[in-house]
Ligand code: ADP
């Protein structure tokens with residue numbers, strides 16, 4: 001089911017409350033070190049300005065835990081936004097107090113006001129109905145464009161939609177389109193690549209994807225629990241002994257559903273968990289004690305690449321090795337490169353996966369890189385995200 005967007009509602013002359021993700025990283029002097037989240041929010045904000053709405057922006061920043069703390073003020077965001085938009089964005093001193101009321105009461109069409117950090121009020125994270133109502137009373141329409149917090153039911157991400165007509169901005173529209181279409185309406189063959197550290201982090205993702213994909217490719221630390229479940233020795237590799245039965249069940253589920261389930265055939269071992277450690281590539285039945293699997297091997301890269309070249313949709317979550325160390329980033333980089341060359345829809349979900357693809361310089365070669373770490377994982381788990389569920393259906 002698709003959701004209404006700002007295009008599906010008349011915003012002219014209306015006060016529109018937009019929940020953005022302005023949770024930007026800052027250095028010790030409060031300078032923003034990465035403006036991508038602000039730049040990402042601009043299309044929705046510009047659309048509203050061009051359509052003569054009165055634009056009221058809100059966001060959280062960091063974890064002030066319900067208290068007003070100067071270091072979590074949105075003042076740096078106000079400055080950057082004013083610069084990017086080329087107009088003066090006004091910053092309220094509070095969220096729903098006198099300052100916010102005065103500023104939003106006196107807006108002209110096309111003006112922009114930014115409220116202070118919504119997490120300065122502890123009622124935000126409690127999704128307190130009174131707080132949601134007070135927020136809603138500032139505006140006539142609610143737009144959610146913060147995918148990164150869409151898995152949280154807070155006042156500014158979901159609660160406020162109880163009191164206002166609610167639609168999505170362009171960022172959430174894009175996330176729903178690419179994550180949603182890939183999962184629910186994929187062009188086949190549909191191949192998912194799952195990696196990362198632990199099976200236990202990804203049980204629900206694997207379970208959900210097994211019901212959708214034609215092939216499931218496994219890499220990363222979670223491989224070793226599966227390999228051990230198949231009776232192999234894994235040395236010092238990360239392995240969850242209490243998840244071995246579960247690993248067996250998941251492999252059985254793949255078999256029952258006719259899903260091709262691929263595990264590494266060789267791996268790159270390290271002597272220690274260290275960027276300069278001694279390393280070697282061995283077949284998966286040759287992992288010795290005293291060594292730790294930190295990446296997939298070259299044979300595995302070759303095998304996985306062949307499968308991926310037949311895919312029409314690829315969903316990737318979780319690096320295939322310890323990509324933070326160059327020595328063990330080769331598998332992840334090689335697979336990212338193959339994805340970049342495919343004539344297929346390629347969707348990347350998960351914070352570290354997105355970072356890995358960016359580090360490899362291949363971000364613009366992918367169809368879509370989800371901006372929400374936790375939110376994209378919950379989406380892959382098949383969960384309903386409160387920040388999306390609260391929006392009007394088309
Ligand atoms: P995402 O954030 O994309 O969902 P995860 O958080 O699940 O991904 O996994 C990323 C982490 O998994 C990385 O920090 C990476 O170093 C780690 N990892 C991948 N392969 C291994 C391995 N073989 N051993 C230990 N850690 C691994």
Ligand code: MG
Nearest residue numbers: 350351352353
């Ligand atoms: Mg992660």
